[in-house]
Amino acid sequence: LALYFHIGEREEKCIIEDIPSDTLVVGNHKVQRWDLHMRDFLESAPGLGMFVTVTSPTSEVLLSKLYGPQGTFTFTSYISGEHIICFQSNSTRFAVIAGSKLRIHLDIRVGEHFLDESGIQAKDKVNEVNIRLENLIEQIHHVTREQEYEREREEKFRKTSEETNSNILWWAIVQTLILISVGIWQIKSLRDFFISKKLV
Amino acid sequence: MLLRGYGTAGPWEWLTLLLVACAAWASEITFELPDNAKQCFYEEIVQGTKCTLEFQVITGGHYDVDCRLEGPDGSVLYKEMKKQYDSFTFTASRNGTYKFCFSNEFSTFTHKTVYFDFQVGEDPPLFPSENRATALTQMESACVSIHEALKSVIDYQTHFRLREAQGRSRAEDLNTRVAYWSIGEAIILLVVSVGQVFLLKSFFSDKRTTTTHVTS
Numbered sequence: 375l376a377l378y379f380h381i382g383e384r385e386e387k388c389i390i391e392d393i394p395s396d397t398l399v400v401g402n403h404k405v406q407r408w409d410l411h412m413r414d415f416l417e418s419a420p421g422l423g424m425f426v427t428v429t430s431p432t433s434e435v436l437l438s439k440l441y442g443p444q445g446t447f448t449f450t451s452y453i454s455g456e457h458i459i460c461f462q463s464n465s466t467r468f469a470v471i472a473g474s475k476l477r478i479h480l481d482i483r484v485g486e487h488f489l490d491e492s493g494i495q496a497k498d499k500v501n502e503v504n505i506r507l508e509n510l511i512e513q514i515h516h517v518t519r520e521q522e523y524e525r526e527r528e529e530k531f532r533k534t535s536e537e538t539n540s541n542i543l544w545w546a547i548v549q550t551l552i553l554i555s556v557g558i559w560q561i562k563s564l565r566d567f568f569i570s571k572k573l574v
Numbered sequence: 575m576l577l578r579g580y581g582t583a584g585p586w587e588w589l590t591l592l593l594v595a596c597a598a599w600a601s602e603i604t605f606e607l608p609d610n611a612k613q614c615f616y617e618e619i620v621q622g623t624k625c626t627l628e629f630q631v632i633t634g635g636h637y638d639v640d641c642r643l644e645g646p647d648g649s650v651l652y653k654e655m656k657k658q659y660d661s662f663t664f665t666a667s668r669n670g671t672y673k674f675c676f677s678n679e680f681s682t683f684t685h686k687t688v689y690f691d692f693q694v695g696e697d698p699p700l701f702p703s704e705n706r707a708t709a710l711t712q713m714e715s716a717c718v719s720i721h722e723a724l725k726s727v728i729d730y731q732t733h734f735r736l737r738e739a740q741g742r743s744r745a746e747d748l749n750t751r752v753a754y755w756s757i758g759e760a761i762i763l764l765v766v767s768v769g770q771v772f773l774l775k776s777f778f779s780d781k782r783t784t785t786t787h788v789t790s
Contacts, residue, residue, distance in 0.1 A: 377601040377692065379615045390604040390687065392735065481601065506717045513724045520731050524738065531742040538749040545756030552760055556767040563771050571778060 378479040386462040387478070394454040394523035397485045397516070401426075404444040404479040405463060415477050423464045424478075431455025440464060454523040485516040599694040602732075604632070607639065607678045608685040614675040619666040619694055626693040627652070627674060628661040630736050633743040635684030640677040646670025656680070689736055697725075 381387050391399060405424045406415040426447050428437040436457070437449045451457055463476055599617075607613055619625060631637045636656075643652040643662065646669070652662045666672070676688050 376599050376694065377603075377615055377617050379613065388606065390606065392604065392739065480603070482603070503711075503713045503717065506714075506721075510717065510720050510724065513721070513728070517724065517727055517731065520728075520735070524731070524735065527735075527738060527742065531738065531745060534742065534745045534749055538745065538752055541749065541752050541756065545752070545760070549756070549760055549763065552763055556764065560767060560771050564774060567775055567778070573778070 376479070377481065378477050380475050380477055381461075381463075383463065383465045383474050383476060386460050388458050388460040389480075389482070391457045391459060391482070391484060392455070393451050393457060393484055394519040395451055397451050397519060398448065399451070399457075399459075399485070400446065400448045400483045401459065402446050402479075402481040403441070403461065405461075406443070406477045406479075407465075408475050408477070421464075425460075425462045425464055427460045427462075429458045429460070431457065454526060485519070598697050600691065602689065602691040604687060604689040606685055606687050607634075607676055609681045609683050610679050611685075612675055612677040612679060613688075614673055615690075615692070616671050616673050617692060617694065618671050619669070621666050621669045623666045623695045624663065625666060625672075625695070626661065626663045627690065628693075629657075629676070629688060629690040630659040630740070632687040632689055632736055632739045634686035635681055637686070637740060637744075639686055639688055640680065641674065642677070643672065643674040645672055691732075 379387075393399065403424060403426070405422060407422055408415055422443050424441050424443070424445070426437065426439055426441060426445075427435060428447075428449050430436050430451070431453055432455075436451075437447060439447065441447065449457075459482070461478060461480075465476070601617075603615075605613065627643060629639070629641055631639050637658050638656040639658075640655045641652070641657060641660065642650065642654075643664075645651055645667070651664055651672075652674075654660060674690075674692070676690070678684075678686050
């Protein structure tokens with residue numbers, strides 16, 4: 375678990391994963407607390423855990439669990455879109471204790487279980503190539519799912535652009551009509567006014 | 575961490591596999607950077623490893639962010655202000671913890687969504703249990719080349735996805751701006767025109783007693 379970052383004791387940190395549907399996401403995490411006496415991050419503090427919450431694009435909670443200081447979470451997306459993965463420690467201490475912070479190690483793998491999960495020992499050459507081919511097929515499926523998702527998003531993009539286009543056109547027409555009608559009303563109103571004041 | 579079984583392997587193969595597997599790493603994270611905030615990430619790297627940091631701003635404001643990469647001794651390896659997208663490759667000159675930070679401190683109220691991909695080391699070979707003396711069979715070389723091609727496809731897909739997300743974000747911004755601005759303009763138009771007439775009428779109404787004849 376190589377990549378890490380720091381957060382406050384009660385702070386919640388979220389990352390965004392934009393993924394197609396039916397995609398498996400595996401995350402490994404580890405949390406350490408800064409110890410003031412030893413001036414270093416402890417390997418494991420007693421009672422320290424991490425809440426992991428995963429929210430789907432429709433704001434539905436897919437996963438909400440408390441893990442120990444080190445753990446692995448997985449979830450599969452039902453809908454394609456932006457899933458939000460949030461981390462928050464279960465620490466009840468406040469960040470008022472000066473210099474207290476947490477170090478979170480993170481490793482998230484999206485759809486890429488084609489290389490890690492082959493813990494199956496291949497007995498001979500044919501089997502090994504077999505496993506490799508299955509991994510490749512899985513990889514291709516991942517590519518296909520991403521393409522499908524991309525098609526959906528491009529459609530949404532195109533609709534937004536066309537809506538902007540028709541918005542501009544429609545509002546330009548409306549404004550021109552308002553301008554003309556208000557102009558006519560102005561002249562008529564003033565003419566009537568001046569006639570009534572016997573100035574014209 | 576990436577220990578997997580590749581067929582039957584002797585102790586030396588396991589050792590090389592262990593060393594090679596530990597050297598390869600890629601982390602990609604998309605996160606939201608609030609305004610006036612800075613977010614730093616750390617990674618421990620072994621000397622001599624070739625690493626690549628790539629980042630892109632997906633949504634927010636002018637789609638730019640400050641990025642800074644520092645070595646274990648605090649030396650600045652890479653520093654760019656207000657960049658939308660960049661890719662930086664370097665070889666770790668010493669062991670230690672490398673730190674890279676993204677800063678949105680120049681922005682007052684827009685928060686940005688930033689994507690970064692930090693690749694450490696090269697990927698492990700697909701068939702490591704083969705000692706390099708014997709050539710790979712045709713099946714194995716075909717697998718290797720398909721795997722490489724698919725990796726590059728996935729890489730392109732990621733980049734395309736990010737560009738599309740950025741484009742879509744701009745289009746949605748444009749759409750809301752056009753809608754609000756048009757409504758606002760129409761209202762201003764009405765208010766100003768009606769106000770003009772009433773103002774003009776008010777000039778001529780009050781001065782009844784001291785009227786100066788307007789000769790036509």
